[in-house]
Amino acid sequence: MPLRLFNTYRKDYEEFTPLNTSKVGIYMCGMTVQDRPHLGHIRTFIFGDVFRRYLEFRGYEVAFIQNFTDIDDKIIEKSKIEGVDWRHLGDKNINEYLTSAMQLNIKPATYYPKATQFIQEIIETITTLIERGFAYEANGSVYFEVSKFKNYGKLSGKNLDDLKESFRIDPDPNKKSPFDFALWKAWKEGEPYWFSPWGRGRPGWHIECSVMSTHFLGQPFDIHMGGQDLIFPHHEDEIAQAESARDKPFVKYWIHSAPMLLKGEKMSKSTGLYFAIKDLLENYSPEAIRLFILQKHYRSPAEYIPDYLEEAEKAIERIKNFLKASPAVEHIGPVKEAVIQRFQEALDDDLNTPRAVSLLFDLVKEGNQKLSENINPHEEKKTLLLLMEVLGFNISNLLMEKVETDLIRDVVKIILDVRQELRKNREFSLADRIRKELEGIGIKIKDTKEGTTFEF
């Protein structure tokens, strides 16, 4: 079965065939780090994570590059407002991302290049673009001349005439045309700078991605991912730069994920309308956040309200209950091939994670049925764990009990033993009171045929 993906460049589904038979290169457009990572970013990155895991599951070796753009206008602006060094601001947000990503079980990238680590290569590429006649210098800045690149607008479906109609900002007087974009920005007092053939300055916003992606993955490379909001102008400009610098196609497949909405509006740094992922992780489990995201197709806009995370939390609870209620699985032993087949069909179909997720719950249901008939559901459980692994759920998290020490366990056991006596003597009101009070401090107990169980 071929893997079918929606390629933004063709605006249609395409069968995935990597440039090299067994190796796949993915460049995930990461954050510009002027602000804290939020749910919208995480949605994109979790899809990237699942896509990568699925390719690995299918036997590909994946090089996954995710950048941090750590120098640009907004970072400088924001650091001035906050009165901190721009590097400090960037590092803070990068660390916040990496910590949250780890909690969310997002596989670490092969490399996390930063724009400031590639200034020399950026300068070289800009020099090439000038030499080849695609760029020009003006007052210490360098601009890409859009009219020189014949395919401009191909990715975003825009043409220069339409853009002309809709141009909304005052054109920079240094530019030959308002569509031209900066490759290098001349230094201004109080701003960070690097030395270049055009004087002091810093890179423009799009060039770092063209340079870093091809540095690690070559040109062309297989997959470039990111949010839909990057299609224009960011990715359009990346194509123009890379293809003009090297006369070679830039990227084979462009994969874009839809935005996270908040009260009907896009969650975004610029509006301040967002939920920082770190804050969310204080109230919800990483598994619930992942489930919530994967229950929607990556190309559909998704509304966020806290209730949805609550719902996902309950759904995760259902899976957890099954995992805890069923016996541990052996390493060897059969899995449900038919379910794995359907799982693959779902993900082969442009990464249809909602359909893939539904199989998880089918397995839980079948497994529970077996449990209630006293049959060991080892096949269901084994298959479930396998599928969850591919979807990036942290299995040990699901199986792990929360904060508890041996001492507390022993104390609770004593209490429950006494309660058991009360129940035997049919002193239910006292037994119920113990249950209720234990629940009040976060210890849930269940009376089953095999005895009373508890969890924190």
Add this chain to the structure above:
RNA sequence: GGCGACGUAGCCAAGCGGUCCAAGGCGGCGGUUUGCAAAACCGCUAUUCCCCGGUUCGAAUCCGGGCGUCGCCUCCA
């Protein structure tokens, strides 16, 4: 104004020409189990897929026209 996406049960969300008299999750209702709970199981919860036309033997699925929502066109995952 230009370009694009979408509108499926109380809510979230798959399905994209027949196998759909429409997956899965949350919620609700009834039952089994339990001293009562919890968990779990069983059954029910969209005669219909925004509206109106059309194509077809057959449409949630294709086409046309409405209405509505969102994204991009300026920094954004």
